[in-house]
Amino acid sequence: MSAIRLLVLGAVRMHGRAHGYQVRNDLEYWGAHEWSNAKPGSIYHALKQMAKQGLLLAHETAPSTAGGPPRTEYEVTAEGLEEYRALLRDAIRSYDRNMDVLSAAVGFIVDLPRAEAVALLKERIEGIREWRSAVTEYYTPEEGPESLGHIGEIMNLWVHSADSGAEWTRGLIARIEGGAYTFAGEGDPFVGVLAEGEENPYATGVPDPGDDE
Amino acid sequence: MSAIRLLVLGAVRMHGRAHGYQVRNDLEYWGAHEWSNAKPGSIYHALKQMAKQGLLLAHETAPSTAGGPPRTEYEVTAEGLEEYRALLRDAIRSYDRNMDVLSAAVGFIVDLPRAEAVALLKERIEGIREWRSAVTEYYTPEEGPESLGHIGEIMNLWVHSADSGAEWTRGLIARIEGGAYTFAGEGDPFVGVLAEGEENPYATGVPDPGDDE
DNA sequence: GTCCTGCTAGTCAAGTTTGACTACAGGCGT
């Protein structure tokens, strides 16, 4: 599963009501075009598809206030909210070796109650542990690891990143349990979207690594 | 870019001439259906597409020797070989936060000369270093990291996995420079495909982590 | 004999992703 639905649902939900271009700007503000498949086409497609599935409610509104074609505004429905929470929980809980979904989920993690966030992260660690032991067992045939030649390096890579992922997760759990950040029901929520007309302070100077994925 | 083309080209090349089902079996033998998008549909699509682009040469051959529909055999063309090497080099060189492409590339790394493999891995480390510093600069605004709230955890995740990736890469470089494995031009190449009729010893018991990507 | 299961080999429709493209409004220079 890609991160696009989670990102789009999260963005629309933060606004209450948003059109595609607004979502697109939020994702750029979050730098999501750098670390996920958040291209214009994908965003508009996700909006339409989720509207068709009843996760979003589409309002065909007046032509834009500032030039350009007429725009459609979207709102998250009750099912959409459930889907959002389901995607969020799954993204935190499951170890799938792709960082984009997890990155998105961390951005929204404070939408969950603190205790649940911790519980999901612990499930994640358990999943990593299982994956790790499956890999080490699978790739240790009777003849010993040498029989695999350089192929053993693949296993080594996986084990290495599983361990690193577990370590990061444990650190996050510790900080959350230590009282860091403001979770659902604990006061003013963190606001991470651009208001109508506000400009993106990070519009230029985005990281852009030796990126060519 | 997904890993499918690299995997398919690599598999066909190892056989010299292979039909889709053979490629499919190799990828299963390698466990690729677990860690990449190597589903039947994708494999056959990649074969057809690359044949259309001249990277593979298709031979419409006689009906199969063991039941089933007639099959098409493929061979890697000269352009295909160049594309294979280009994909392989790119996959090793560039840090794109997706493990599937790198895993595939490590499986084929011994197709390159030892010195080139090391050089590419060093480029990879440099890429990671650049990405890491871009992230730490971008996400350290004047007001200090606290101003980001929980969003700083995303940066933390990226830095963590960049560091882990660099460490793994350094380890691999050290082993290769220490004389491990057999690279191009150094003797009998490693053979990692199933011969016609050979059965897959790993057919069952594949890892299958808490997988739901 | 014929039914059933499993293996071989691949197709297909539906959904998703990509990157390039369109179209409109306002402002700016000349």
Next chain:
DNA sequence: ACGCCTGTAGTCAAACTTGACTAGCAGGAC
């Protein structure tokens, strides 16, 4: 008055991915 550039908002075809489906043959069960 005219073209030109920027910003707004979104469309589109082509490629790719997914998961379910088809169809032929072999071998054993009954």
